[in-house]
Amino acid sequence: MTTSADTDVPDRRAVREFARHLFGVYTAGGLTMMIDLGHRTGLFEAAARGPATSAELAERAGLQERYVREWLGAMVTGGIMTFDDGRYTLPAAHAAALTGPGSKNMAPMAAMVPLLGRNLDAVAEAFRNGGGLPYDAFAPDFTGVMDQLNRRPLDELLVDAWLPLVPGLTERLAAGARVADVGCGTGHAMVILGKAFPASTFTGYDIAEDALAHARAEAAAEGLTNVRFERADAAAFRPAEPVDVAFAIDAVHDQVDPAAVLRGIHDALVPGGRFVMVDMAAATDLADNVGNPFAPWIYTISTLHCMTVSLAGGGAGLGAAWGKELAVRMLGEAGFGEVAVAPAPGQALNLIYATERPG
Ligand SMILES: C[S@@+](CC[C@H](N)C(=O)[O-])C[C@H]1O[C@@H](n2cnc3c(N)ncnc32)[C@H](O)[C@@H]1O
DSSP states (O other), X not given: OOOHHHHHSOOHXXXXXXXXXXXXXXHHHHHHHHHHHHHHHTHHHHHTTOOBOHHHHHHHHTOOHHHHHHHHHHHHHTTSSEEETTEEEOOHHHHHHHSSSSTTOOGGGGGHHHHHHTTHHHHHHHHXXXXXXXXXXXXXXXXXXXXXXXXXXXXXXXXXXXXXXXXTHHHHHHHOOEEEEETOTTOHHHHHHHHHOTTSEEEEEESOHHHHHHHHHHHHHTTOSSEEEEEOOGGGOOOSSOEEEEEEESXXXXXXXXXXXXXXXXXXXXXXXXXXXXXXXXXXXXHHHTTOTTHHHHHHHIIIIIHHHHHHTTOOOOOTTOHHHHHHHHHHHTTOOOOEEEEOTTOTTEEEEEEEOOO
């Protein structure tokens, strides 16, 4: 017979196994900061040029050898680099994921961990007393981190892989359309599209002045006369003229009033106007996210940023894992027609929702 005392005593092997798992989690968190350092200091790019001693690598990157050697210790024991015969090597497959201008370079993402880690005291306070941290709590770095995260995938994927998912969209943009990007951040999507589709006009809207300044500077540097940026609260999105196509890229789930944002976008579109929403790849029910390797990351950035910025404004607090089912329902409630949902090619963390204002 099993007594309750027996069942309360955890199996020692299970405790040991879980402790090992836990330490792996802590180690991954620490290594993420070391990866961020490697990206910031140019060490990965320097290491990708070939095997080197710590002194050679430090010289290549223009850094202090002692720091570089300690960092290399973490890289080697953390399975990111190898060490043989006094030389450190970044294997080609690892260099592909940590260097270069392409969307496969995951190094910029590491900056999210230290950025979000800065506000743990304040988030803990919100756990106790409610409310949240406003966007300002993440300034000025959030804008740059998001830009670095999304710039490369947008460069590679937006025109060639994402637009073709929406039937007729490329042709519509080529023919000439009025296009809006709500919550445009540093505006890189509008700049890319402005260059690719000179017959269309593009306006990016955001509430963050620093992001808009960056966006305007980039459009000006590219000499684009068909791309502009305006400060606007997405919850009160009322463009002077109706738009033919609207985008919202990772910009709906952290809104204070996401239902009002979706309604505003719907109302701003001409009948038959297209709406393309890029958002996190999750299901609404937790049970459906179990086993999704990206789900712990999504819930984490949600708790530490996306959900809390919404709750700070007394908002819905949807969070990054609001999920496909709720997103589709809210699009319908905002008045949109049928919604097509597809995994975003090249971006496992995102789904692409395509819908339109019924004609
Ligand atoms: C997660 S970022 C995404 C930015 C950009 N779309 C991208 O993909 O890099 C969300 C953006 O929404 C903007 N935002 C948040 N609340 C807003 C509001 N009420 N009105 C307009 N923009 C808002 C933020 O300033 C931020 O630039």
